[in-house]
Amino acid sequence: MPEALEVKHAQRQLQAINKALGSGRYVHVHKVLHEMPASDIALLLESSPSKSRNEIWEMLDADFYGDVLEELSEDVRNGIIGQMLPEKVVDALEDMDIDDLAETLSSLPHSVSRDVLKSMDEQDRQRAEKALSYGEDTAGFIMNTDTITLRADVNVDVILRYLRLKGEIPEGTDTFYVVSRHDILIGTVPVTKLLTALPDSTVEELMVEEPEAIPVDMPEKEVAKLFERYDWLSAPVVDADHQLLGRITIDDVVDIIREDAEHSMMSMAGLDDEEDTFAPVLQSTQRRSVWLAVNLVTALLAAAVSDLFEATLSQLAVLAILNTIVPSMGGVAGNQTLTLVIRGMALGHVNEGNSRWLISKELAIGFFNGAIWAILIASVIALWKQDWMLGAVIAFAMLVNMIAAGLAGATLPLVMKKLKIDPALAGSVILTTITDVVGIFAFLGTATLFLI
């Protein structure tokens, strides 16, 4: 009786391998690796610091290379390919599915991918070049060309005899496509329908007519949305004339959904989506410094605003102490709104029709939040510093900044989308700059007017 699958298994195996590597038991590691599925080896590589990563890679059988590379994230894959000899790269990529091959080639340095293409056989090269020509992140780029097509006039018996002769059906096939003489897609037949249909039924009787098909130039994110919305397992890809070009399967879409959802989270923290957790220190330092540089500029900008009020600050040190509270609350409230709107846009919930409603809503929330926290902070400060006027000043600044935060959080992503800037990438830093500047101005400005 087989054991029920244990998810912890892979993790324990991983630790065991690291231990074995540490104590130099290479023969043992080699044996274990030989029995692991490619996806587990990929996980092992992604979870290893670069030194062990190279050791593990060198112990792999060359036959596994292609399967493992297919499963790796871009960053890790390119790191490994960069250390391989060009001939070995060609060998490794040869067996990949066309969609995975296109993705891998496009992420490699140009000179490497050219070498790989050159050494492929004619037919494969043409297919790879075709896929690359559709452009990254489009339906054409992620589709596979291994469709099974049927003609409308044949019957089930003939099809079954044909399939039995053929002997194999490409992985992930849940639908056969019905095409006309000129390869125009005219219908689809689910695989399961062929099992339940009587032998003398024709394809024409069984097929779903006018099936939904994906245009070859549709961006992959929109493809993913359609799959998610309609619970598809696969979908045909067609050109402008509705000629069948290939199919997209759910396994590729799952990767897109995961990457898309992660993209926002990583971008908002100023990280590259593909950033490898176990990359070398200097590489990571360099990648993260862009965002820190941007933040330094905005922090200096906020300091410059405070600098305008130097005279006020030197008279009342208590203002210096409280100067961070209002900007901090504005930053948090603004980021809540920003995150919500970015997610709403990603899910397709936010559009031109309802954006005005959404902005008013966030303004209203900003007002209510501002009022609540203004009263609270005023009471705390009045009690702590025994100064009701100081409390009133910070309360006013809080209200102003919370409203600004709501307005900025809701409008920024909408404006940035119009300007074709990724809101997840730059939204948060612009927002924080706004809430810092408005918060400091409102607090120190009002204090200068009423307390000095």
Place this chain on the structure above:
Amino acid sequence: MPEALEVKHAQRQLQAINKALGSGRYVHVHKVLHEMPASDIALLLESSPSKSRNEIWEMLDADFYGDVLEELSEDVRNGIIGQMLPEKVVDALEDMDIDDLAETLSSLPHSVSRDVLKSMDEQDRQRAEKALSYGEDTAGFIMNTDTITLRADVNVDVILRYLRLKGEIPEGTDTFYVVSRHDILIGTVPVTKLLTALPDSTVEELMVEEPEAIPVDMPEKEVAKLFERYDWLSAPVVDADHQLLGRITIDDVVDIIREDAEHSMMSMAGLDDEEDTFAPVLQSTQRRSVWLAVNLVTALLAAAVSDLFEATLSQLAVLAILNTIVPSMGGVAGNQTLTLVIRGMALGHVNEGNSRWLISKELAIGFFNGAIWAILIASVIALWKQDWMLGAVIAFAMLVNMIAAGLAGATLPLVMKKLKIDPALAGSVILTTITDVVGIFAFLGTATLFLI
């Protein structure tokens, strides 16, 4: 010839409907709604402010209720069900798949779900109660029981005759399960295999033996990881005795993957995952205030640290102006590390075996980043304020805080996971508190020692 699918279509339709609602063309809206698929209606509801949401819902045919409710997010669904009469809720939920029904019931107020269960017929109720008994977020909770099982000794011809008689195969079936006399899972046969096999082959010859199966109590997140790692379309669910209980299909897993990835992003901004973009203002205000309250406490804590240095601040106003720079940079750097580690943990890359390596790496990055930005900020400040000693003080504080940020960002999620606290939820606020406190202490403390 059918049109290639347009993804913008749904959005334009949505705007047209909102316009029609605004101008009171209800008959037109009713007609359009009648022709829309359930998933598009769900998208329309989720993209509408509550007023239009209710109008649209009331115009729907009751037959659609179940299909639409199935597609809605929890927050929106509960809002709608809360306004329906109990009898209508029962009618609407009756036709749902058992996994969707269990999910819906568990998210409803107890009194409503009890009423619904009571009015269901005996067999359905038993199945629903069984699913609920496995506990939310487990494999048993998200599985369906509509499997097709085969015996090992029958041949393809017999199966085909049986399936033709049956006439229909449940949606999303890509695999048949082979069970022994006591429903013990002993093998699987891909649907496509039945199409290519010769009629006299037996199931035993075709089946994959010792198939991987999911234990009924496995958490849904781990189920999703397995689907993602092995590119499954469906997987059998078994109990401790390896008895077949049902199957999980990729469409449910896609939802989990999306939710899981979104969870981190939303939590890190202090939002509820299910927060409805178009919820009423007061509801949203209340939900977001928890996070703002926590932030107020940490902002006051930072102010209290500054307060310790009141004498210093009152002597040198320039310190007040620069006091935000070091905490701000530490916060950004720490959040980068935190986000990366949280993602690494979610992907299963970070574990006990490599966490020490990871912490040293992030410490090293903190040191390098600290050194780079220390030199830069020292130069800027020395030039701006014409004070090299001030530059040296801020440089030292920057270095200390960047190292603290790296250390805190890497260790916090690991510690919180051990304490079974969700790092995405509380990590960011604790981290910022640490970088604020360390940053202010380092800057004002050093300044007090060397500049006063």
